[in-house]
Amino acid sequence: MSEYSGKRVVGGFDASKQVVVFAGPCAIESEEQFEQVCACVASLGLHWVRGGAFKPRTNPHSFQGLGLRGLQIMNRVANKHRLLTLSEVIDAEHIDVVDEYSDGLQIGARNMTNYSLLKTIGEKTAQTKKLVFFKRGMAATVSEWLSAAEYITSSGNDNVVLCERGLRTFETATRYTLDISAVPVVQKQSVLPICVDVSHPAGQADLVPALACAALASGADAIMIEVHPHPQTALSDGPQQLNLEQFASLIGRLRTLAAAMGKEIV
Ligand code: PEP
Ligand code: MN
Numbered sequence: 427m428s429e430y431s432g433k434r435v436v437g438g439f440d441a442s443k444q445v446v447v448f449a450g451p452c453a454i455e456s457e458e459q460f461e462q463v464c465a466c467v468a469s470l471g472l473h474w475v476r477g478g479a480f481k482p483r484t485n486p487h488s489f490q491g492l493g494l495r496g497l498q499i500m501n502r503v504a505n506k507h508r509l510l511t512l513s514e515v516i517d518a519e520h521i522d523v524v525d526e527y528s529d530g531l532q533i534g535a536r537n538m539t540n541y542s543l544l545k546t547i548g549e550k551t552a553q554t555k556k557l558v559f560f561k562r563g564m565a566a567t568v569s570e571w572l573s574a575a576e577y578i579t580s581s582g583n584d585n586v587v588l589c590e591r592g593l594r595t596f597e598t599a600t601r602y603t604l605d606i607s608a609v610p611v612v613q614k615q616s617v618l619p620i621c622v623d624v625s626h627p628a629g630q631a632d633l634v635p636a637l638a639c640a641a642l643a644s645g646a647d648a649i650m651i652e653v654h655p656h657p658q659t660a661l662s663d664g665p666q667q668l669n670l671e672q673f674a675s676l677i678g679r680l681r682t683l684a685a686a687m688g689k690e691i692v
Contacts, residue, residue, distance in 0.1 A: 434619040434647050436587055437474055437510060437530065437557050441619050441647035444692045445684055448512055448559070448621065448650040449673065450476035452663035453489065454496035460503045462655040466670045468507040470677050473692055474530075475504050476512040476650065480520055481662060482536050489661040497527035512559055518546050525550060530557035535591055535626075538563035539570075541577050548581025561589045561623070564602060568611050575618060587648060588612055588620045592627025601629025601666065604637055609644040621648035625666045631657060634668055635676050642683050651676070 434441035437448075449467050454460050454477040467475050479496030481489065492499070497513060504511045512530040515521050516537065524531055531551065537543055538561060547558060558578050562571045571588065578586050590609065592602025604627035612620045622641035628634045634651065641649050654660045654667040668676065677691060684691050 434617070435585070436619045436621070436648045439473075439692050443688070444690050445642060445646070445680075446474055446621075446648040446692055447472050447677070447680070448474045448476045448648060449653050450512075451478075451654045451660065452625075452652050452667060453478045453481050453491050453661055454500050454513075455492070455661050457499050457503065459655055460499050462670065463653060464503050464507040464509055466653070466673065468509055470674060471692070472677070473510055474512060475500075475507075475509045476532070476652075478514050478662075479524070480514060480516045482514070482516045482534050483662065494523060497523060501527045512557070515543070515547065518543050521547055521550055525554075525556065530559050532559040533561060535561045535564050538566055538574055541574065544574060544577035545581050548578040548583050551585075552582025555583055555585045558583060558586045559589055559621070560586050561591050562593075562605075562608070564592065564594045568608055568615065572612070572616050572618075575616075579618075584618075586618050588616070588618050589623050589648075589650060590620065591623040591650075600627055600633065602627040604628075604640075606640055606644050609641070609646050613645065619647035621650055622646045623650035625650065625652035625663070625668075629666050631666055631668050631672065634666065635672075635679065638676055638680060639683055642680055642687070649680070 481491035510529040513528040514532040595603040624637035652667040653673040657667040
């Protein structure tokens with residue numbers, strides 16, 4: 427039994443009192459870009475920063491991420507600001523390098539059923555118990571998602587945070603349909619904490635604050651928000667990313683709501 431069994435711990439924080447915000451750009455694009463995001467995240471008293479170095483893009487001609495160079499930028503800049511880092515692994519061949527440079531490994535929606543990847547990540551992090559941030563597939567039931575998570579936990583690492591990120595439905599007004607019900611359902615059926623990514627389902631920045639408030643109010647253990655210094659020139663997911671000002675304002679709003687729930691945003 428590890429320290430993670432039976433209580434909801436997210437990235438070192440006790441989810442019964444603290445709600446972790448995983449904020450950062452969709453992709454790490456440059457030292458300057460990541461520096462501005464980290465300075466903002468740290469100044470708001472938050473602890474975790476996200477950023478993709480290997481991007482699973484729908485179109486092969488789209489920006490694929492800076493790879494190793496992106497991880498190095500992330501590591502250097504985040505260390506300077508004493509922030510913890512989360513970055514996605516899209517392929518088994520990159521597990522070691524992401525593991526070396528970041529504090530948490532993200533598994534994206536498109537890889538939820540890549541069971542051999544899940545098993546290998548579980549095995550490779552069995553000793554360190556490094557955070558594995560496990561997104562729900564866009565067409566997966568909660569039951570399929572929880573079963574898939576067991577590939578990671580049963581391989582030796584139960585420091586897993588589940589992340590709801592919206593489903594593919596008939597609705598086109600949003601990028602994906604956020605399944606907020608997944609929060610109480612998962613909390614009833616699993617001991618693993620649940621995060622809600624509010625940026626990818628929104629697809630548009632102006633919808634993000636309402637979804638973030640809904641996620642917090644639903645009792646989510648953590649929230650993921652994409653933020654970029656200049657969303658209009660972002661190399662991926664520009665329309666849904668908050669600028670630094672919008673992000674700071676949203677964090678203020680979430681703090682007020684969290685206080686009413688007896689929780690703290692960290
Ligand atoms: C991301 O978090 O940048 C991402 C690619 O998300 P998802 O796997 O949910 O599409
Ligand atoms: Mn993104």
